[in-house]
Amino acid sequence: MNARQVQKFVMRYLEATDCHIVEKHPAYVTVKLSPEADKRLTNRSYYWSFVERTGAPPETMTFTFVFDPDKLKAEAEAKQRQSEAKSRQSAASPQASQLLGPSGQPIAGDSILSRYFGITPAPLGTGRIPREEVTFGSKRLLQLFDVVKAEGRHVQLFEEPSAADRRSAESSGYVSYLMVNVKIELACDMKRDELHSFGVDLSTGELHESFIETVAGKKLTPRLPPRVYIARPAVSLTRARTIVEQHVEKLLKRYDHSWAAAAHERLMDELSRVDGYYEDAVKAAGDEVRREVEKQWNKRREEIDWQYRPKIRVSVINGGLFHLKRP
Numbered sequence: 625m626n627a628r629q630v631q632k633f634v635m636r637y638l639e640a641t642d643c644h645i646v647e648k649h650p651a652y653v654t655v656k657l658s659p660e661a662d663k664r665l666t667n668r669s670y671y672w673s674f675v676e677r678t679g680a681p682p683e684t685m686t687f688t689f690v691f692d693p694d695k696l697k698a699e700a701e702a703k704q705r706q707s708e709a710k711s712r713q714s715a716a717s718p719q720a721s722q723l724l725g726p727s728g729q730p731i732a733g734d735s736i737l738s739r740y741f742g743i744t745p746a747p748l749g750t751g752r753i754p755r756e757e758v759t760f761g762s763k764r765l766l767q768l769f770d771v772v773k774a775e776g777r778h779v780q781l782f783e784e785p786s787a788a789d790r791r792s793a794e795s796s797g798y799v800s801y802l803m804v805n806v807k808i809e810l811a812c813d814m815k816r817d818e819l820h821s822f823g824v825d826l827s828t829g830e831l832h833e834s835f836i837e838t839v840a841g842k843k844l845t846p847r848l849p850p851r852v853y854i855a856r857p858a859v860s861l862t863r864a865r866t867i868v869e870q871h872v873e874k875l876l877k878r879y880d881h882s883w884a885a886a887a888h889e890r891l892m893d894e895l896s897r898v899d900g901y902y903e904d905a906v907k908a909a910g911d912e913v914r915r916e917v918e919k920q921w922n923k924r925r926e927e928i929d930w931q932y933r934p935k936i937r938v939s940v941i942n943g944g945l946f947h948l949k950r951p
Contacts, residue, residue, distance in 0.1 A: 625760045631691040634758055637661075637768060651692040651699070654753065657684045664771045665764075688755040689764070779944035781844040785852065789949075795851045798947040800826040802864040803835050806872060809937040810879075812887035822871065823946070824864040826857035831871055839946055854947055872938055884934035891932035898924050 625633070635653065638645065641661040647654040657665065662684040663672055675682045690696055758764050782798065789796055801823045808818040823835025832838065848854075859867075902921035909917045 627692040627695075627759065630758060630760055630765060634689060634691070634765075634768060637772060646686065649696075651696040652688055652690040652755075654686065654688045656686045659684060664775075665767065686753050688753050689758045690755060691758055693757050693759070773942075777942045779846075779942075781839075781846055781944065781946055782848055782852070783946075783948045784843040784845050785849050785949075789851075792851075795853055797950055798852055798854050799950055800854060800857050801832075801835070801946045801948060802826060802861060802868075802943065803839070803946055804865070804868050804943040805836065805941040806868070807937075807939050807941055808872070808876070809935075809939075810883065811937065812884070812934045813890060813932050814883075814887075819941070820872075820875075822868050824859065824867050826859045826861075826864060827855055829859045829863070829867060831867055839948070842948065844946070848947075855950075876936060876938075887932055887934040891928065894928045894932060895925060898928060 631653075638653070638655055638661065641664075642658045643661050644656040644658070645653060646656055659682050662668070662682070666685055668685075672682070674680070756762075756764050758768075785796060803821065803823045806820045806822065808820065810816045810818075821834055821836035823832040823838065824830070825832070898921070902917065902924070905917050906914055906921070
């Protein structure tokens with residue numbers, strides 16, 4: 625991910641959790657977290673337990689998240705050069721040389737007294753705002769990934785009506801779909817991952833592949849739109865889940881599994897090499913070290929078995945209920 629993609633992802637999360645954007649810049653954003661985001665990102669469980677027990681108004685934290693540190697540094701250096709140039713111009717002007725202190729004596733433009741009496745006053749701050757770099761691989765971005773993954777594993781969304789449907793006085797019927805995004809891992813000493821998206825029509829039990837492409841172009845909302853009713857499902861969620869599982873099993877049976885046979889051959893070849901080496905080592909070892917050599921032998925066999933033995937793993941990434949207009 626580049627800086628723009630990271631910034632887009634973070635801004636979507638901040639907006640989705642109703643955070644207050646204090647300042648937005650191409651290289652950073654200053655934001656006052658919402659209570660929901662503060663609970664997830666600041667690790668202040670004791671503070672939030674106190675707020676919930678006492679009913680005190682919560683005070684959330686403010687952060688500056690930097691997405692492009694190089695750009696921000698370049699802008700700061702440019703401003704510093706401009707400030708130094710203006711200071712030199714002010715020091716060279718006749719007016720600057722006539723500034724007087726409380727004793728009536730002239731004050732030099734770069735002296736300690738000139739800064740003390742307001743020639744270059746320090747800005748009045750409102751407190752230090754923590755600044756963090758949110759770049760690809762940073763701890764804060766990894767934390768955001770974990771939060772979004774945990775919070776977004778299950779969703780329920782409704783398709784927004786079109787302008788014509790909103791103007792219509794008639795109610796619109798929606799059909800419910802169970803969407804399940806699945807990852808299939810074909811693993812041995814090499815690995816291949818496949819992502820599949822399945823949608824089960826809860827009114828008919830029909831399964832649709834690549835269902836995420838169906839909902840990708842639709843405007844969705846977490847709230848039930850007005851003048852919309854949801855058709856009562858004829859298929860339960862348990863039955864819909866079973867339909868997906870059975871389809872994945874049929875899909876795997878149609879695969880070409882020659883890769884697994886080749887991986888098994890490599891496994892047996894590696895085990896024979898290790899066995900040949902350690903058999904000689906055990907024979908040559910004395911009674912005192914033989915047990916340690918056998919322990920290493922077994923451990924090495926387990927490592928090779930884990931690395932080369934062909935495996936198929938199926939895991940659910942996320943899913944949810946999607947209520948869409950009747951096709």
